[in-house]
Amino acid sequence: MTNHRLALIVGANRGIGLGVTKEFLAHGWDVIATARQPDQAAALQALAAAHPGRVTIPRLDVNDPVALDGFATSLGGKVLDAALINAGVAGPAHRSASAATAEEIGALMFTNAIAPIRLARSLAGHLRSGSGVLAFTSSVMGSVALNSGGHELYRASKAALNSLTRGLWEELRGRNLTVLSLHPGWVRTEMGGEAAAVSVEDSARGIVTVIEKQSGAHRHRFLDYTGKELAW
Ligand SMILES: NC(=O)c1ccc[n+]([C@@H]2O[C@H](COP(=O)([O-])OP(=O)(O)OC[C@H]3O[C@@H](n4cnc5c(N)ncnc54)[C@H](OP(=O)(O)O)[C@@H]3O)[C@@H](O)[C@H]2O)c1
Numbered sequence: 001m002t003n004h005r006l007a008l009i010v011g012a013n014r015g016i017g018l019g020v021t022k023e024f025l026a027h028g029w030d031v032i033a034t035a036r037q038p039d040q041a042a043a044l045q046a047l048a049a050a051h052p053g054r055v056t057i058p059r060l061d062v063n064d065p066v067a068l069d070g071f072a073t074s075l076g077g078k079v080l081d082a083a084l085i086n087a088g089v090a091g092p093a094h095r096s097a098s099a100a101t102a103e104e105i106g107a108l109m110f111t112n113a114i115a116p117i118r119l120a121r122s123l124a125g126h127l128r129s130g131s132g133v134l135a136f137t138s139s140v141m142g143s144v145a146l147n148s149g150g151h152e153l154y155r156a157s158k159a160a161l162n163s164l165t166r167g168l169w170e171e172l173r174g175r176n177l178t179v180l181s182l183h184p185g186w187v188r189t190e191m192g193g194e195a196a197a198v199s200v201e202d203s204a205r206g207i208v209t210v211i212e213k214q215s216g217a218h219r220h221r222f223l224d225y226t227g228k229e230l231a232w
Contacts, residue, residue: 004030008080010060010119011087013041015189016137019204020084025051027208029081034060034071062087062115063107072122080126082211084182085116086137090191091153100153112157117164124168127177131215134172135180135207138162140224142181145231162222162232169220178217182207183224198225 007024011017012033021033025047031054035041038057048055062068091108092100116136127134140146142158162181169179184207185198192198206225213227222230 004028004054005081006030006032006078008032008034008075008083008123010034010062010083010085010116011137012057013037013044015191016184016187016200016203016207017084017086018043019200020086020207021047021055023201023204023208024082025054027212030054032056032058032075032078032080034058034087036061062119063111065118068115068119069122071119072126075123075126078126079128080123081128081131082133082135082215083120083123083127084135084137084207084211085120087115088112088137088191091157095151095153097152097156105153108153108157109160112154113160113164116161117168120165120168121171124172124175124177129176132176133178133180133211133215135182135211136161136165137184138165138181138222140183140230143222143230143232166220176218178214179220180211180214181220181222182210183222183230185225 007029009017009021012021013035021031024031033044033055035057038059044057060067060071089111092104120134138161139158141151141155142162165181184203186192186196187198187203188196203225210223210227
């Protein structure tokens with residue numbers, strides 16, 4: 001690795017995470033891009049080959065508590081300029097609190113809300129004081145104020161993520177970091193579907209621009225990929 005700025009993207013092998021990884025590279029950053037199965041992450045491997053020494057692909061399944069809790073330590077002395085905790089799932093296909101089992105809720109909440117915060121808490125000491133940005137791929141669906149119904153379990157998981165993030169922000173006050181809850185837009189990925197309004201490229205370009213612009217803000221903000229502030 002060189003003395004470029006360094007970003008960590010968690011859940012980088014496809015979708016928005018892969019797009020953000022490409023965009024950070026295009027902006028001259030080095031990237032630590034995690035995947036559950038690095039050996040099968042062909043797109044990331046191709047990026048690493050095309051950008052020698054600038055991309056590392058550590059293994060991380062955020063549902064594995066041992067791997068999750070050990071991840072920050074595995075960074076050694078590396079200082080991160082930005083971290084985007086992006087891995088997330090849609091939850092059970094029935095999407096209904098009335099139909100949900102405790103196992104389904106446990107899995108959804110762990111992946112989308114608990115794991116990101118647990119990882120972020122352990123990463124905070126690795127972020128560059130002053131300019132460091134700790135970002136989460138949240139969703140407008142996590143907004144209570146803007147809730148228009150439907151997808152209630154997924155909405156609840158992102159609302160929980162936003163709430164936990166605000167708590168972590170309070171914990172990190174005085175550390176000179178910036179914390180962002182980001183809505184990537186409705187994006188054409190496996191999760192967003194083909195009818196979604198925004199391309200991965202446009203979303204990723206927006207997300208990286210917002211992260212770069214917010215560096216040094218030392219606030220916790222809920223922003224979409226265009227930089228627009230969202231109601232909690
Ligand atoms: N697409 C949208 O319209 C939209 C809108 C708002 C918010 N979001 C949020 O954006 C983020 C990315 O979504 P996407 O649309 O890019 O979805 P996607 O194409 O389904 O990609 C999801 C990513 O998360 C990873 N992931 C899932 N569970 C994981 C786990 N336990 N450990 C590590 N990685 C895990 C996946 O890895 P594998 O390949 O190993 O499964 C994949 O890299 C999510 O947090 C999602 O909630 C998406």
